[in-house]
Amino acid sequence: MTRLARTALVLVGLGAAGALIAASALAQGPVKIGASLSLTGTYAALGQNQQRGYQLCAKHVNEKGGVLGRKIEFVFYDDQSQPATGVRLYERLITQDKVDLVMGPYSSAITEAVANVNEKYKMPMVAPMASTTAIFKKGRKYIYMVQSPAEVYLEGLIDVAAKKGLKTVAIINEDTLFPKATVQGTIELAKKKGLQVVFVEGYPKGHTDFSAILTKVRAANPDVLGAATYFDDAVAITRQMKELNVSPKMYGVTVGGDLPTFYQLLGRHAEFVYGATQWEPELPYPGAKEFVVSYSLEFPGRDLSYHSAGGYAGCQILVEAIRRAGSLDGEKIRDAILKLDFKTVYGGFNVDQDGFQVSHKMVTFQWQEGKKVIVWPDELAAGKALFPTPPWSQR
Amino acid sequence: MNVVITPAMVGQVVVSGLLAGALYSMVALGLALIFGVMRVINVAHGTLLTMGAYTTFWWFRLLGVNPYLSLLVSMPVMFVVGIGLQRAMVRRVVNAPELSSLLLTFGISIALVNGLQLAFTSDLRTVEFLTGAFVVGGVALSKSRLVAFGFALVITLGAYWFLQATRFGKAIRATSQSPMVAMVCGVNVERVHLYTFGIASALAAAGGSLVAIMFAIQPEMGQVYTFKSFLVIVLGGAGNYPGALLGGMLLGLIEQLSSLFLTTQLSEAVAYVLLVLVLLVRPTGLLGGRAT
Numbered sequence: 001m002t003r004l005a006r007t008a009l010v011l012v013g014l015g016a017a018g019a020l021i022a023a024s025a026l027a028q029g030p031v032k033i034g035a036s037l038s039l040t041g042t043y044a045a046l047g048q049n050q051q052r053g054y055q056l057c058a059k060h061v062n063e064k065g066g067v068l069g070r071k072i073e074f075v076f077y078d079d080q081s082q083p084a085t086g087v088r089l090y091e092r093l094i095t096q097d098k099v100d101l102v103m104g105p106y107s108s109a110i111t112e113a114v115a116n117v118n119e120k121y122k123m124p125m126v127a128p129m130a131s132t133t134a135i136f137k138k139g140r141k142y143i144y145m146v147q148s149p150a151e152v153y154l155e156g157l158i159d160v161a162a163k164k165g166l167k168t169v170a171i172i173n174e175d176t177l178f179p180k181a182t183v184q185g186t187i188e189l190a191k192k193k194g195l196q197v198v199f200v201e202g203y204p205k206g207h208t209d210f211s212a213i214l215t216k217v218r219a220a221n222p223d224v225l226g227a228a229t230y231f232d233d234a235v236a237i238t239r240q241m242k243e244l245n246v247s248p249k250m251y252g253v254t255v256g257g258d259l260p261t262f263y264q265l266l267g268r269h270a271e272f273v274y275g276a277t278q279w280e281p282e283l284p285y286p287g288a289k290e291f292v293v294s295y296s297l298e299f300p301g302r303d304l305s306y307h308s309a310g311g312y313a314g315c316q317i318l319v320e321a322i323r324r325a326g327s328l329d330g331e332k333i334r335d336a337i338l339k340l341d342f343k344t345v346y347g348g349f350n351v352d353q354d355g356f357q358v359s360h361k362m363v364t365f366q367w368q369e370g371k372k373v374i375v376w377p378d379e380l381a382a383g384k385a386l387f388p389t390p391p392w393s394q395r
Numbered sequence: 396m397n398v399v400i401t402p403a404m405v406g407q408v409v410v411s412g413l414l415a416g417a418l419y420s421m422v423a424l425g426l427a428l429i430f431g432v433m434r435v436i437n438v439a440h441g442t443l444l445t446m447g448a449y450t451t452f453w454w455f456r457l458l459g460v461n462p463y464l465s466l467l468v469s470m471p472v473m474f475v476v477g478i479g480l481q482r483a484m485v486r487r488v489v490n491a492p493e494l495s496s497l498l499l500t501f502g503i504s505i506a507l508v509n510g511l512q513l514a515f516t517s518d519l520r521t522v523e524f525l526t527g528a529f530v531v532g533g534v535a536l537s538k539s540r541l542v543a544f545g546f547a548l549v550i551t552l553g554a555y556w557f558l559q560a561t562r563f564g565k566a567i568r569a570t571s572q573s574p575m576v577a578m579v580c581g582v583n584v585e586r587v588h589l590y591t592f593g594i595a596s597a598l599a600a601a602g603g604s605l606v607a608i609m610f611a612i613q614p615e616m617g618q619v620y621t622f623k624s625f626l627v628i629v630l631g632g633a634g635n636y637p638g639a640l641l642g643g644m645l646l647g648l649i650e651q652l653s654s655l656f657l658t659t660q661l662s663e664a665v666a667y668v669l670l671v672l673v674l675l676v677r678p679t680g681l682l683g684g685r686a687t
Contacts (some may be wrong), residue, residue: 204659207659209415212654
């Protein structure tokens, strides 16, 4: 053997040993969980709340010794509320940052886009903030739903309206995936309850001036107005309803109306507005009280909304699944998630074979004197709906 | 599932369109000035508007004084900021190929937006002042939009008078007609550039201050106004100042009417389809370009 060959052998040996050492050191490091969230852009307020949920969960899990004897650590990116950016970031998380697992982004639209990425790499993704049914009914195997589907967001509004004997409903929506699913579901629910749908129209994402569409709503003169919204548009529509003097007997929004900021921005104008929420702090789910307390200690003065609790719960679910699977292997975690049936701080979690949520329940509230009072369903209601909503001139 | 359109509804949206249009005219006049004088398309124009909006928000939040008075702060402050930008950066690309100025102002815009996000977070903010509407014969006139309309009209006409009647206004117009000839006639072209950028920034800031009282604001809100202003000056004729006034009103009406007669989803597309058509059929704009 020449000296050159010997040297080469030694080098190869050293390299291999080095790689081994590096690998075992890596195994002792934290479990890396990647997520990109909408930290800026249209969905910023909601995405940030979700991020705080993830962060708090990681802290709690680590305080209790982590999972599989390792700590967990999140790697976060900002997708700027853009699906295309989300796709790029999940590719990067999986291929470059080499995270062990991923958690879902904010919103159905972005989840729908990034679900193709984790599917490609067979990496399970608990998606706490996607509630569009279609995402989970496309034969994907590695994505799991946490909350109730978009279709039932306005169920409470419609149900209360029917019980009060109202007859007509108008629906407006942001023209994106999730609100459109809400509109479809609401039309079905309204028909079932005997209400007539008199007006339906979408508006583009990022729309700020609702004069024309609200003028049409006023002309349709519905008893009930349901708006399938996100946060910015929910605020704008409510303000502009007053400017255009649109006064239905009931008015409800979907996403965004539940944020404390909604009331802070609108003040008295938010009174009587109905909202749908996946979760409220006072709901009696296991660990919810402790979650609320530690959230306010960890993030003083920041919004607490269902997005925070959902993020927290999504991470709880993933950690529980890792624990039961006893490994970070995608297939084993998938099996564990499909078998899970337990209650998080967010309520029930149980998915069917497609990963579609079947256990979680929605609630409807109304803003009354600056507080969200749960008015539906009856078994969880904390108060009665103030009905009908008076005209703007009398508020 | 649609509604029958009545004359009252048309009246309502025409009013809404004109109210919005005056604001578009004012903001677009700033963009038109910069383009006319320097052949620079200022992509950061909307961001300067955002900065005006935040000035008003903080004025109202910290002082609690009538937010319309904040125009007295936002306009001069942004005038100075505009002059600073021109002096430090934009000056260097005035005679460069158009792509240079596009890239530079685009970069400025990104830097400013991110600065605003860092400083003020991307949370939505509102100025709760003068909400609600006067209802006149079935048409609701939003109070804040009505006042904004008044301010926009006065400021725009004031700027227009300044361009027509004052010595410096004439220097600006002369420079936009022919920098060379203006220079030969003793106009300090460099100084004209400087103040033009300042005036344009102040116009954007005024727009921002008024927008902040009507809509919720956030750091990225300005981009839409850059696009709209661009549309306005193409419709009206790039570099044609009365054209910007007409274009603004037209855009307001087109947006609202197409939203009423077609659907709201299509309303934004209609304006941009019109942009393409104007560029194809009458590239000098409806009133013809470059005339003053």
